[in-house]
Amino acid sequence: MAALRDQLGAVEAEGSASRQGSSGVEVVLPSDPATPAPLCPHGPTLLFVKVSQGKEETRRFYACSACRDRKDCNFFQWEDEKIGRYLKFIELPLSQRKFCQRCQQLLLPDDWEKHHEHPVMGDISVAQLKRPSQLLYPLENKKTNAQYLFADRSCQFLIDLLSTLGFKRVLCIGTPRLHELIRLKASGDKESNIKSLLLDIDFRYSQFYMEDSFCHYNMFNHHFFDGEAALEVCRTFLQEDKGEGVIMVTDPPFGGLVEPLAVTFKKLIAMWKEGQSQDNKELPIFWIFPYFFESRICQFFPSFCMLDYQVDYDNHALYKHGKTGRKQSPVRIFTNIPPNKIILPVEEGYRFCPLCQRYVSLENQHCEQCNSCTSKDGRKWNHCFLCKKCVKPSWIHCSICKHCALPDHSCKGPKDGCFICGELDHKRGACPRISTSKKVNKAVRKQKKRKSNKMKMETTKGESMNHTSVTRKKKRRERVHQYLCS
Ligand SMILES: C[S@@+](CC[C@H](N)C(=O)[O-])C[C@H]1O[C@@H](n2cnc3c(N)ncnc32)[C@H](O)[C@@H]1O
Ligand SMILES: [Zn+2]
Ligand SMILES: [Zn+2]
Numbered sequence: 001m002a003a004l005r006d007q008l009g010a011v012e013a014e015g016s017a018s019r020q021g022s023s024g025v026e027v028v029l030p031s032d033p034a035t036p037a038p039l040c041p042h043g044p045t046l047l048f049v050k051v052s053q054g055k056e057e058t059r060r061f062y063a064c065s066a067c068r069d070r071k072d073c074n075f076f077q078w079e080d081e082k083i084g085r086y087l088k089f090i091e092l093p094l095s096q097r098k099f100c101q102r103c104q105q106l107l108l109p110d111d112w113e114k115h116h117e118h119p120v121m122g123d124i125s126v127a128q129l130k131r132p133s134q135l136l137y138p139l140e141n142k143k144t145n146a147q148y149l150f151a152d153r154s155c156q157f158l159i160d161l162l163s164t165l166g167f168k169r170v171l172c173i174g175t176p177r178l179h180e181l182i183r184l185k186a187s188g189d190k191e192s193n194i195k196s197l198l199l200d201i202d203f204r205y206s207q208f209y210m211e212d213s214f215c216h217y218n219m220f221n222h223h224f225f226d227g228e229a230a231l232e233v234c235r236t237f238l239q240e241d242k243g244e245g246v247i248m249v250t251d252p253p254f255g256g257l258v259e260p261l262a263v264t265f266k267k268l269i270a271m272w273k274e275g276q277s278q279d280n281k282e283l284p285i286f287w288i289f290p291y292f293f294e295s296r297i298c299q300f301f302p303s304f305c306m307l308d309y310q311v312d313y314d315n316h317a318l319y320k321h322g323k324t325g326r327k328q329s330p331v332r333i334f335t336n337i338p339p340n341k342i343i344l345p346v347e348e349g350y351r352f353c354p355l356c357q358r359y360v361s362l363e364n365q366h367c368e369q370c371n372s373c374t375s376k377d378g379r380k381w382n383h384c385f386l387c388k389k390c391v392k393p394s395w396i397h398c399s400i401c402k403h404c405a406l407p408d409h410s411c412k413g414p415k416d417g418c419f420i421c422g423e424l425d426h427k428r429g430a431c432p433r434i435s436t437s438k439k440v441n442k443a444v445r446k447q448k449k450r451k452s453n454k455m456k457m458e459t460t461k462g463e464s465m466n467h468t469s470v471t472r473k474k475k476r477r478e479r480v481h482q483y484l485c486s
């Protein structure tokens, strides 16, 4: 890309020198108006062509519509670059296939010079190109990307499940690893030829896929960055075969708000419905999200139920945590597919409850009072006759608060529960009622103040500062663990 930008520089320098003459750079109309121009920070770009001595060159390029000076906006892309680049790359001999780890970019020989001081990986095999989620580093920015990739075990479980349920097409929203494994499997054996379309905000993936298998997309506002043509790719995918055989699988960043996601998913459902013959059917969906969002998700999608299956991730330290050797993860699958159709692996500790007609975690026992397998976190829950419901094993009934809570809770205060709504089963960060970041900040400030007061108290009690900070760290770790697992 950088090399290409330099070419633009040269072209522009020439262009401005003789803009009025017979040589220079001219704006042209795209040959196919349905193909939207790529976007730069200034909006859709314009298509340019270099003209020398009155003759147009054959290769045209997109550049910024607003900025004439490369210093102001260095966007550059050949009109035919997208396809050309990937195909050129795989045609190179293995020894020339390089990937810049800093720029997260496949390099063509023209680009090498620009990256010679960067860490560059060589000998990129076809197998590696087919697993971009292993080549690219996961974006771990908690607030925006939180790219937690499925552990093999969970990804394989999902793929087997999709194939057992007979799906032919999978709309992958924010599931790049699932997308690549579906494609890998489809190319590997003729039996399973499931198609997959990935919608993700991580643009790095566009290097590895053509426009019919990747759309640069924002799931919080249903925005296709490449305009109408990309939207059409998605529509066609959903409506193929009159909408038969398609499922939507999504694993949004957990910091994300449920409501905008629900609005987006409803738009996609409507898009699928346009191509439907019968009205009464629902678009099958797997929405992967932490269990403490159950009530919130079911509010928007009453037909959804939560499966007991614990989804595991490769790069999420907290979710790998577990005392029993088995990883404990708070992440579940929410779906409108009847749970009795979904077999959870017995070898991983799931069993079928004939009364509930669904697979549950081994320790999730059927409660006769509730007439349901009530555990949400995979542990055995206890029935409280005063609360008339099952509660976490770590909770006891508090006669002051008149409900069950952790034994060391402080009565009549939201301190041990959620700072925002006061509920005891989740913390502020997971509150389904958070609507503005303002509220969160306020709660955080409050919490910090309380903490620092507490610390002052502890230090005046005569404990050494060192010891206090160690135990506080330990306590904090325990609290995080509790938040996820208790
Ligand atoms: C929790 S990760 C899920 C990855 C999945 N477990 C996998 O292994 O395939 C969230 C994914 O959503 C994507 N993402 C984050 N914000 C997004 C947004 N606003 N719109 C679309 N995708 C987004 C991230 O790039 C990432 O791939
Ligand atoms: Zn620009
Ligand atoms: Zn680089």
Ligand SMILES: [Zn+2]
Pocket: 353, 354, 355, 356, 357, 365, 366, 367, 371, 372, 373
């Ligand atoms: Zn049961």
Ligand SMILES: [Zn+2]
Pocket: 367, 368, 369, 370, 371, 374, 382, 383, 384, 388, 389, 390
């Ligand atoms: Zn019960």
Ligand SMILES: [Zn+2]
Pocket: 384, 385, 386, 387, 388, 396, 397, 398, 402, 403, 404
């Ligand atoms: Zn109780």
Ligand SMILES: [Zn+2]
Pocket: 398, 399, 400, 401, 402, 405, 409, 410, 411, 412
């Ligand atoms: Zn109490």
